[in-house]
Amino acid sequence: MxxxxxxxxxxxxxxxxxxxxxxxxxxxxxxxxxxxxxxxxxxxxxxxxxxxxxxxxxxxxxxxxxxxxxxxxxxxxxxxxxxxxxxxxxxxxxxxxxxxxxxxxxxxxxxxxxxxxxxxxxxxxxxxxxxxxxxxxxxxxxxxxxxxxLSAPLIPVFESISVMPLSGTIDTERARLIMENLLDGLIEYRSQVVLIDITGVPVVDTMVAHHIIQAAEAVRLVGAECVLVGIRPEIAQTIVNLGIDLSKFPTKSTLRKGIEAGLEMTNRKIVKTQT
Structure with missing residues (x-):
């Protein structure tokens, strides 16, 4: 200037x-x-x-x-x-x-x-x-x-049992993150059973089911077991209508039932005590 x-x-x-x-x-x-x-x-x-x-x-x-x-x-x-x-x-x-x-x-x-x-x-x-x-x-x-x-944490709830709560939509990028956190957490917490909780997933379509099956297969390959929990009636109906095969690993309707199954798989169970 x-x-x-x-x-x-x-x-x-x-x-x-x-x-x-x-x-x-x-x-x-x-x-x-x-x-x-x-x-x-x-x-x-x-x-x-x-x-x-x-x-x-x-x-x-x-x-x-x-x-x-x-x-x-x-x-x-x-x-x-x-x-x-x-x-x-x-x-x-x-x-x-x-x-x-x-x-x-x-x-x-x-x-x-x-x-x-x-x-x-x-x-x-x-x-x-x-x-x-x-x-x-x-x-x-x-x-x-x-x-x-924060969207795909693996949380240890009991010795050898961890939970991965999922919420929102699951795309390819997030599926990759889920897989990484899942496998890293299994090693870190020495988990024998992983509960994948899909209660917060609004829609389970073919792609979402494919990602979940891949995650469960990866868990099995590293020597652990996977239980899918949070199967609501409408989700179950969608899975059936789409012809998605989830028979390769256990499924439970609620997280509580999933934890009970996980305890049984690790030779433990919940016992009510008399007061």
Whole structure:
């Protein structure tokens, strides 16, 4: 940007900031930030202006780092990206209004000045969008990984008996995760019997049944037994209608019955004691 424009922005910095604060008030109500404390709101906006103007003096890498630091703090505080992008558009309008009314710029350079200001603000908008999208993508990926780890846990309930409760839909990716957790857990807990509980699985179609059969077969190959529990009447009817063969391993209607079967398979049983 031309030194004369930069000099004008810095020399009229206070007036620019005050004009912008008035412009941004309209954005505040539209972005549901009206409940934010006034002192915090004003402090954030003044810091935002500081960041915008500082980019004029900083090297590209330094400017990017400053914007990154600012965006990272406020995106995790719940400030929407659209507030800052609209704020930048308002800032651009105020700068251009001040430049065109200043009278110090020759008419033949007006379009050139417009272009330079546009490029400056657009650059900040792009950096902000990149920072927000990158951070949210990382956050979503971390959450996705955590959900996957929690979606197919193998839980030891008795010595040599573990339960894997499943819920939600089972696709190919999740089936792979189920298989990995199942086999790793068998080794870790030294389980002889695994109960796969499908009470929380809304639909058991041919593909889901195929994945369950594969898991049960893998359990058998490592020297353990698998019991499928949570067979509700509607699931049983679906399995029959689809012609799915689950005869290779035991099935039980409830987890309680599955645990009783698992205890019998390990030469134990539940005995009621007299009080």
């Amino acid at each position: 031309k030194p004369s424009i930069i000099e004008m922005i810095f020399s009229q910095r206070y007036e620019l900031e005050e004009r912008w604060l008035k412009e941004i008030e309209a954005v505040r109500s539209s972005q549901s930030l009206s409940t934010a404390p006034d002192d915090l709101y004003e402090k954030t906006n003044r810091e935002f202006v500081q960041v915008i103007i500082d980019t004029l003096e900083l090297e590209k890498a330094q400017a990017k780092e400053k914007i990154h630091s600012f965006a990272e703090r406020f995106m995790y505080s719940g400030w929407p990206l659209s507030y800052f992008t609209q704020g930048l558009q308002a800032f651009r309008r105020v700068v251009l209004e001040m430049i065109t009314t200043d009278g110090s710029i020759a008419s033949k350079r007006v379009f050139e000045t417009f272009y330079e200001v546009e490029s400056w603000i657009d650059g900040i908008v792009n950096l902000l969008v990149d920072e927000y999208s990158g951070s949210w993508e990382n956050t979503i990926q971390i959450q996705k990984m955590a959900l996957k780890e």
